[in-house]
Amino acid sequence: MSTLLLFPPQWCPSQPYLSTPALTAYLCANGCETSQLDLNVEFYDWLLTEPVIKIFLNRVYSKFNDLENQKYLPPSKQSLYSRLAWIVCSHPQEVAERIENAKMTLRNEEHFFDLDKYRTAMQTINDALNIVSGACFPTQLGFSSLRMRALAGDFSKILDATQDAVENPFLSFLEEKVRFLQAKKNPCLIGISIVGNSQLIPGLTLARLLRKAFVDTHINIGGSLFSRLSDVIPMHRELFTLVDSIVLYEGEGPLLALHNALADGRSLMDVPNLVHKIGSDICTNKIGSPEDINMLPTPSFDGLPLNKYFSPYPILPILSSRGCYWAKCTFCDHHYIYRRNYRRRDANRVADDMKQLSRKYNVIYFEVADEATAPNAIAEISDQILEERLNVRWYTSARLEKSFTLELLHNAKQAGCRLLLFGLESGCNRILELMSKGVTNETAQLVLNNSNQAGIWNHVFLIFGFPTETIKEAHETIEFVITNKNVINSLSFSPFEMSKFSFIAENPAAFNVTKIKSSNSDFTVWFQHKANKGMNSKDVWQTVEFLIDKLSEEHIYYPVYSSIHETGHIFLYACVKSAEGTAQLPISRYNKNKKDIIPISTDENWFSLKPKLADGFYCTTLKFDASKIKTRKALPNKETHIVLDVNSRLIFPNSPIGDSILRLCDGNISLKQVAEHVSQRHLIPVAEAESECLSLIKIYYSMMGAITLRR
Ligand code: SF4
The missing domain is CATH 3.40.50.2300 (Response regulator)
Incomplete structure (x- = not known):
C-alpha cells in the first residue's frame, strides 16, 4: 500500500x-x-515562465480594455481599474520576456550574489506576480504571500x-x-x-x-x-x-x-x-x-526537486527541538501545536542529521527550524559539529538571552552558524515586560553586540502596536534601532496581531484590548482586536513610516522587510559575502533610494542639466483619471495624463504639457533642449516652455524623487 x-x-x-x-x-x-x-515549488516554476505569464497578461489586457471602453467607471470597478492600469503601463511584455532570466538569476550562484542582478530579478518576479494578481483581482499573490478575499469569509x-x-x-x-x-x-x-x-x-x-x-x-x-x-x-x-x-x-x-x-x-x-x-x-x-524527538529519523528529501528552489544552493531544514523552551511570550501561540511540550533532540543527532544530509544530497546549507534554539543547545550543537569537522553553514531562531556570550557565539561561528533570527519586538522595557519576553533592552543590546563581534549576521523582528503601547514607547524602539545601527544587520517589522491561542487572546481585558471575533471567518487563526489604550492602527502605520524615513535619513540601508520569508536569501548572502569580508545587503525593499540625488547649489544652471525620469516612474495616458480613484463617484471617460510611482504605489495627475516634458526626460538632452521641443510641440513661446519645464522638474526632482539629474 x-x-x-x-x-x-x-x-x-x-x-x-x-x-x-x-x-x-x-x-x-x-x-x-x-x-x-x-x-x-512546482507551481512557481510553472507560473514564472514566459508563456504562462503571457496568458495571465492577456487576461489583464482584456479586462482593462473592457473597462476603458465604458462611458463611466463606477466606484465598484475603480480599484480593479487602478490595479490594471499599473500593470498595463509598466511594460508588462518586457516583464514576461525577462521572467525566465530572473528565475535563472536566483538559481545561479554567480548572478545571485551580484546585488544589482539579484534586485532586478526579484523585482521582475514581483512584477510578474503582480500581472497574475491583476488577472485574478482582488487576489494578491506574492513570492512569499497570498491574499484572497474568500479567506476573510x-x-x-x-x-x-x-x-x-x-x-x-x-x-x-x-x-x-x-x-x-x-x-x-x-x-x-x-x-x-x-x-x-x-x-x-x-x-x-x-x-x-x-x-x-x-x-x-x-x-x-x-x-x-x-x-x-x-x-x-x-x-x-x-x-x-x-x-x-x-x-x-x-x-x-x-x-x-x-x-x-x-x-x-x-x-x-x-x-x-x-x-x-x-x-x-x-x-x-x-x-x-x-x-520522542530522539527517535525520529533524519528527514528525507527524496523526490523533491532540489535544483528547482529559488536559491543558488539548496537549504535543508532540520529540527533540534519541538515546542518552545520559553513558551511565555503573551502574544505567541506556537506552543499550542506542541501542547506546551518542549523536547530537545540530542546535539549528536542534530550534527548527524547534517552529516547524513550533507553526504546524501551534497549540501552544506541548513536551517535549524526551531521556534527558538536555546543557547546551551546552540553551544552543544556547535561543539558536536566542530568535533566531527563538518563543513556546514546554518541559521536558526533564538531568544536574546545573556547566555549568548561572545565566546559561545565565536564557537558557533566556527561551527558554521551564519545567521541568528531574534525576536527583539520592542526597545521599550515596559512593553518587553508586558510581552513576558524575559529580556530587557540592555540584554538585547549586549547579545546583538556579541553576535556582531562574532561575525554572525543578526536579524531582528519588531512588533508595533502591542496593546497599550504609546507612540512615545514605539519611538523608543526606533531609537534603539538607530542607536544600535552598527550592530544590527537587518530587521523586519509587523503590526501586532492577536493569535488565537495566545495569552492575550485568553485574557484581553488584562491588556486593555477588546477581542472581536468575526462570525464570518471561522477559518482564521487570528482575532481582530480593538486597542482601548495606546496606539490605534493609523498610529502604527505612521510609526512604521517614521521608522523607514529615519533609517533612510541615517543612511542605514538595512534590508527592511514587512515579512521575513526570504530568510534563506539573507542567510546565503551572510554566508558567502561575509566569507569574502564584504557583507552586503540582499535587498532594501523599503529604504528610499537616494543614490541618484546630486547636490544642486542655489546658483546652478538647471537648463544645462540633463533630466531623466527615475526608474520606477512611468508617465502615461489613460481613459479614466486613475489619480481620482476611490472618490466614491463614477468617473467619466476622459483622456487623462498621469505619473505612476511604482515604489510608493502612488498616482499623480499630470497635464498634457507635463506629459510631454516627462516623456522627453531620457537623460540624453538638457532641460533647455526639452523646453525647445515642448515649445514646438505645444506651439507656445520658448520662454513659457522653459518656465513650465523648470517648475515641473524642480517639483518632480525635489519632492518626489521622480527625476534624476546628470551634468
Ligand atoms: S515568541 Fe518565540 S520565544 Fe516567545 S514563546 Fe513564542 S516561540 Fe517562544
Missing part, C-alpha cells in the same frame, strides 16, 4: 519545507512505501474559491497536476500538508480535485494550521466532502497508525489525533502522546 504526501502552494519557494520530508522519513523507516511532491466562500477560475490562480495548475498524478500513481493514502493560512484555499482546491480523481483513495490533511482550527473543524462537515480525515498536532505516529489501519482494513477509531466522519457524525479520536 503506497502513500503520497503533497505540499501545496502557497509558500515561499526559496527552500523546501520540513513537513513532508519529516513524515516521509518516518513512514519509510517504518516500512511504508511513501513518496512526496512539493507542488508549491465564511467556509462556504472558501469552498467556492476552490473552484473559482477567475480569482484562484492555482486552479489550472492543480487540475493539470492531478491529471498527471492520476495517470502515474495509484496511492491508497494521500496526505496534504497545510501549515499556513496561505495554503488553505490552494490546499483545499487540491483536495477537491483529488477527491474527484481518486475516488477510492483515503485523503487526509495534516499540518499546524488545522491543529489551530481543531475547535472549528467539527462544525464544518462540508470539509469531509473533500477529505476523509484530518490529523491534528504532530503527525508522525498518527499518520503511521492511519496507514496501518487502512492497510489492515481496521476501524480508524484507534488512530490517535484523527478527526474523521462516522456516519453523519464528526469524531475526534483520543490525542496521543508527543513524539
Whole structure:
C-alpha cells in the first residue's frame, strides 16, 4: 500500500519545507512505501515562465480594455481599474520576456550574489506576480504571500474559491497536476500538508480535485494550521466532502497508525489525533502522546526537486527541538501545536542529521527550524559539529538571552552558524515586560553586540502596536534601532496581531484590548482586536513610516522587510559575502533610494542639466483619471495624463504639457533642449516652455524623487 504526501502552494519557494520530508522519513523507516511532491515549488516554476505569464497578461489586457471602453467607471470597478492600469503601463511584455532570466538569476550562484542582478530579478518576479494578481483581482499573490478575499469569509466562500477560475490562480495548475498524478500513481493514502493560512484555499482546491480523481483513495490533511482550527473543524462537515480525515498536532505516529489501519482494513477509531466522519457524525479520536524527538529519523528529501528552489544552493531544514523552551511570550501561540511540550533532540543527532544530509544530497546549507534554539543547545550543537569537522553553514531562531556570550557565539561561528533570527519586538522595557519576553533592552543590546563581534549576521523582528503601547514607547524602539545601527544587520517589522491561542487572546481585558471575533471567518487563526489604550492602527502605520524615513535619513540601508520569508536569501548572502569580508545587503525593499540625488547649489544652471525620469516612474495616458480613484463617484471617460510611482504605489495627475516634458526626460538632452521641443510641440513661446519645464522638474526632482539629474 503506497502513500503520497503533497505540499501545496502557497509558500515561499526559496527552500523546501520540513513537513513532508519529516513524515516521509518516518513512514519509510517504518516500512511504508511513501513518496512526496512539493507542488508549491512546482507551481512557481510553472507560473514564472514566459508563456504562462503571457496568458495571465492577456487576461489583464482584456479586462482593462473592457473597462476603458465604458462611458463611466463606477466606484465598484475603480480599484480593479487602478490595479490594471499599473500593470498595463509598466511594460508588462518586457516583464514576461525577462521572467525566465530572473528565475535563472536566483538559481545561479554567480548572478545571485551580484546585488544589482539579484534586485532586478526579484523585482521582475514581483512584477510578474503582480500581472497574475491583476488577472485574478482582488487576489494578491506574492513570492512569499497570498491574499484572497474568500479567506476573510465564511467556509462556504472558501469552498467556492476552490473552484473559482477567475480569482484562484492555482486552479489550472492543480487540475493539470492531478491529471498527471492520476495517470502515474495509484496511492491508497494521500496526505496534504497545510501549515499556513496561505495554503488553505490552494490546499483545499487540491483536495477537491483529488477527491474527484481518486475516488477510492483515503485523503487526509495534516499540518499546524488545522491543529489551530481543531475547535472549528467539527462544525464544518462540508470539509469531509473533500477529505476523509484530518490529523491534528504532530503527525508522525498518527499518520503511521492511519496507514496501518487502512492497510489492515481496521476501524480508524484507534488512530490517535484523527478527526474523521462516522456516519453523519464528526469524531475526534483520543490525542496521543508527543513524539520522542530522539527517535525520529533524519528527514528525507527524496523526490523533491532540489535544483528547482529559488536559491543558488539548496537549504535543508532540520529540527533540534519541538515546542518552545520559553513558551511565555503573551502574544505567541506556537506552543499550542506542541501542547506546551518542549523536547530537545540530542546535539549528536542534530550534527548527524547534517552529516547524513550533507553526504546524501551534497549540501552544506541548513536551517535549524526551531521556534527558538536555546543557547546551551546552540553551544552543544556547535561543539558536536566542530568535533566531527563538518563543513556546514546554518541559521536558526533564538531568544536574546545573556547566555549568548561572545565566546559561545565565536564557537558557533566556527561551527558554521551564519545567521541568528531574534525576536527583539520592542526597545521599550515596559512593553518587553508586558510581552513576558524575559529580556530587557540592555540584554538585547549586549547579545546583538556579541553576535556582531562574532561575525554572525543578526536579524531582528519588531512588533508595533502591542496593546497599550504609546507612540512615545514605539519611538523608543526606533531609537534603539538607530542607536544600535552598527550592530544590527537587518530587521523586519509587523503590526501586532492577536493569535488565537495566545495569552492575550485568553485574557484581553488584562491588556486593555477588546477581542472581536468575526462570525464570518471561522477559518482564521487570528482575532481582530480593538486597542482601548495606546496606539490605534493609523498610529502604527505612521510609526512604521517614521521608522523607514529615519533609517533612510541615517543612511542605514538595512534590508527592511514587512515579512521575513526570504530568510534563506539573507542567510546565503551572510554566508558567502561575509566569507569574502564584504557583507552586503540582499535587498532594501523599503529604504528610499537616494543614490541618484546630486547636490544642486542655489546658483546652478538647471537648463544645462540633463533630466531623466527615475526608474520606477512611468508617465502615461489613460481613459479614466486613475489619480481620482476611490472618490466614491463614477468617473467619466476622459483622456487623462498621469505619473505612476511604482515604489510608493502612488498616482499623480499630470497635464498634457507635463506629459510631454516627462516623456522627453531620457537623460540624453538638457532641460533647455526639452523646453525647445515642448515649445514646438505645444506651439507656445520658448520662454513659457522653459518656465513650465523648470517648475515641473524642480517639483518632480525635489519632492518626489521622480527625476534624476546628470551634468
Ligand atoms: S515568541 Fe518565540 S520565544 Fe516567545 S514563546 Fe513564542 S516561540 Fe517562544
